[in-house]
Amino acid sequence: MATTMDFSQTYDFPPAAVREMISDPDFIAERATRTGSTSVDIEVAEEPNGSTTVIVERVMPANVPSYAKSFVGETLTITERQEWAVPAADGTGTAVATAEFSAPLTFTGSMSITADGDTTTVRTFGEYKASVPFVGGKVEEMAKDQTIRYLTKEQEIGRSWLQGER
Numbered sequence: 001m002a003t004t005m006d007f008s009q010t011y012d013f014p015p016a017a018v019r020e021m022i023s024d025p026d027f028i029a030e031r032a033t034r035t036g037s038t039s040v041d042i043e044v045a046e047e048p049n050g051s052t053t054v055i056v057e058r059v060m061p062a063n064v065p066s067y068a069k070s071f072v073g074e075t076l077t078i079t080e081r082q083e084w085a086v087p088a089a090d091g092t093g094t095a096v097a098t099a100e101f102s103a104p105l106t107f108t109g110s111m112s113i114t115a116d117g118d119t120t121t122v123r124t125f126g127e128y129k130a131s132v133p134f135v136g137g138k139v140e141e142m143a144k145d146q147t148i149r150y151l152t153k154e155q156e157i158g159r160s161w162l163q164g165e166r
Contacts, residue, residue, distance in 0.1 A: 002127040003140035005109070007148055009122045009155040013162045015113050016091030018120045021161055023052050023084070031157050032058050035150055038075070050086040055079065063146075077102035082111060090115060097126060104131040105143055124151060 011018050021027050025042045032040035037058040045053045062076040079100045087093035092113050099107035109126015130139035 001137065002129045003137065003144050004125075004127050005107075005144045005147060006123070006125045007151050008124075009151060009158070011120045011122070011155075011159060011162060012118055013120055014091060015093075015115045015120045016087070017162060018122060018158075019084070019087060019091045019093065019113055021158055022082075022122065023054050027158070027161055028054070028056055030161070031154050032056065034157055035153050036060050052082075052084040054082040054084070073102070075102075084111075087113075097124060101143075103139075105129070105139060107143070107147075 028042050039059045041057040043055040057079045081098045082095045084095040095111040097109050097111045112123045128140040128143045130136040
């Protein structure tokens with residue numbers, strides 16, 4: 001069994017500006033630092049056809065319950081990968097999104113950037129799968145909850161970033 005996550009962030013900026021922001025190494029470093037990462041490695045590969053791959057490896061303190069400490073440890077390394085397809089002319093588009101953790105947990109899903117009038121939405125949808133006997137569902141729910149908190153903070157940081165408040 002897996003745990004599903006579906007979360008949307010909204011911005012009052014055009015899709016092209018939002019897509020540029022989420023693949024900007026300076027923004028990625030800023031959001032990592034402001035969300036508690038102790039280190040971050042960033043790789044952004046922009047292809048001539050307009051597709052973009054973003055790989056971010058973050059190390060964070062493992063703020064997990066006692067039942068998870070034994071297989072997580074004191075820190076958690078998260079490797080996120082977003083493979084953005086060639087965007088539409090207005091900047092909207094989709095990506096395959098994955099996250100690997102230094103724990104027996106993975107996230108597999110997708111992202112999309114859509115526009116509705118003056119509002120751009122970044123939707124992250126996918127599933128967490130933990131391979132931990134007896135407590136796998138708890139681990140997946142914990143990861144989902146922490147990711148939603150992270151994405152909420154990322155949205156706050158992103159809104160400030162787009163308004164030039166860096």
